[in-house]
Amino acid sequence: MIILGIESSCDETSIAVIKDGKEILSNNISSQIEIHKEYGGVVPEIASRQHIKNIATVLEESLEQAKITLDDVDYIAVTYAPGLIGALLVGISFAKGLSYAKNIPIIPVHHIKGHIYANFLEHDVELPCISLVVSGGHTNIIYIDENHNFINIGETLDDAVGESCDKVARVLGLGYPGGPVIDKMYYKGDRNFLKITKPKVSRFDFSFSGIKTAIINFDNNMKMKNQEYKKEDLAASFLGTVVDILCDKTLDAAVEKNVKTIMLAGGVAANSLLRSQLTEKTAEKGIKVIYPSMKLCTDNAAMIAEAAYYKLKNSKNEEDCFAGLDLNGVASLMV
Numbered sequence: 332m333i334i335l336g337i338e339s340s341c342d343e344t345s346i347a348v349i350k351d352g353k354e355i356l357s358n359n360i361s362s363q364i365e366i367h368k369e370y371g372g373v374v375p376e377i378a379s380r381q382h383i384k385n386i387a388t389v390l391e392e393s394l395e396q397a398k399i400t401l402d403d404v405d406y407i408a409v410t411y412a413p414g415l416i417g418a419l420l421v422g423i424s425f426a427k428g429l430s431y432a433k434n435i436p437i438i439p440v441h442h443i444k445g446h447i448y449a450n451f452l453e454h455d456v457e458l459p460c461i462s463l464v465v466s467g468g469h470t471n472i473i474y475i476d477e478n479h480n481f482i483n484i485g486e487t488l489d490d491a492v493g494e495s496c497d498k499v500a501r502v503l504g505l506g507y508p509g510g511p512v513i514d515k516m517y518y519k520g521d522r523n524f525l526k527i528t529k530p531k532v533s534r535f536d537f538s539f540s541g542i543k544t545a546i547i548n549f550d551n552n553m554k555m556k557n558q559e560y561k562k563e564d565l566a567a568s569f570l571g572t573v574v575d576i577l578c579d580k581t582l583d584a585a586v587e588k589n590v591k592t593i594m595l596a597g598g599v600a601a602n603s604l605l606r607s608q609l610t611e612k613t614a615e616k617g618i619k620v621i622y623p624s625m626k627l628c629t630d631n632a633a634m635i636a637e638a639a640y641y642k643l644k645n646s647k648n649e650e651d652c653f654a655g656l657d658l659n660g661v662a663s664l665m666v
């Protein structure tokens with residue numbers, strides 16, 4: 332079974348071909364990071380235009396790499412929510428064009444489910460499990476049962492983790508995206524440099540805006556006093572606090588739900604401290620932590636195709652999975 336995946340929800344145009352839900356024949360990603368860097372974040376209008384400019388080439392290259400033609404494609408999987416609406420609509424319209432021309436059914440995919448299913452491309456996942464979804468737009472703890480039902484049991488009440496990494500990095504002049512830079516700086520800094528109060532948020536919910544503000548206020552104060560400090564120390568204090576919170580809550584959720592596996596998902600799952608600290612903390616409790624390889628953590632279309640594969644596999648009637656040519660994008664939608 333060949334599924335063509337299409338992802339265009341933010342600043343990556345990606346088209347992938349996967350075979351039988353396991354084999355990635357191609358996963359072509361055209362990143363716009365260099366363009367958005369100049370503005371310190373993603374500019375939605377520019378993102379849409381870049382997707383339009385690139386998507387046909389990304390498809391051509393992806394088919395060529397997979398050594399197939401559109402005639403070999405059984406299903407088209409496309410991200411329809413959540414994301415930047417203009418960006419989403421480019422992928423959706425492109426999918427509709429291919430579907431109409433080649434009579435291939437479209438399977439709409441939720442972006443966050445895609446991030447979670449990235450794990451299924453590389454691991455034999457044991458369900459039920461807990462997934463910590465950490466990306467530029469999301470921070471959720473999701474319980475996934477044996478039948479692949481997703482139950483959201485916790486979420487951020489304000490900023491997403493990736494969003495606060497990017498904002499802190501912007502204020503400190505570290506460039507965009509901030510997550511990978513802060514990841515590296517952590518090891519050159521002292522995480523005990525600034526004591527940051529952890530917010531009191533119930534059970535499995537999160538709040539990161541207070542932590543972000545504490546960092547920004549500290550930096551402003553130092554600037555006002557004309558005092559120097561080591562940015563690595565502040566970055567380490569920030570990341571250390573955030574990762575402690577993510578690990579503690581995820582572990583509590585896994586223990587409460589009595590699961591043996593935790594799956595990391597989303598761009599921030601690429602964070603080396605989060606991966607190592609969570610693995611270390613859970614090992615003591617006999618819980619396994621799995622995460623996708625670096626390339627499958629951030630936005631890509633292989634994960635979208637994989638989510639569609641499982642949608643098909645878990646439905647009694649495959650037609651229930653299909654969308655018509657009236658498929659629309661949704662900017663904001665829970666899993």
Ligand code: KG4
Pocket residue numbers: 341465466467468469492493494496497508509510511514597598599600601602603628629630
């Ligand atoms: O999942 P993703 O590619 O896009 C969204 O769906 O949002 O995630 C992008 C986010 C950005 O905020 C970026 O700073 C963060 O993931 N990120 C990281 C790392 N790599 C990417 N954050 C922390 N450490 C990393 N190594």
Ligand code: ZN
Pocket residue numbers: 442446466467597598629630
């Ligand atoms: Zn994403």
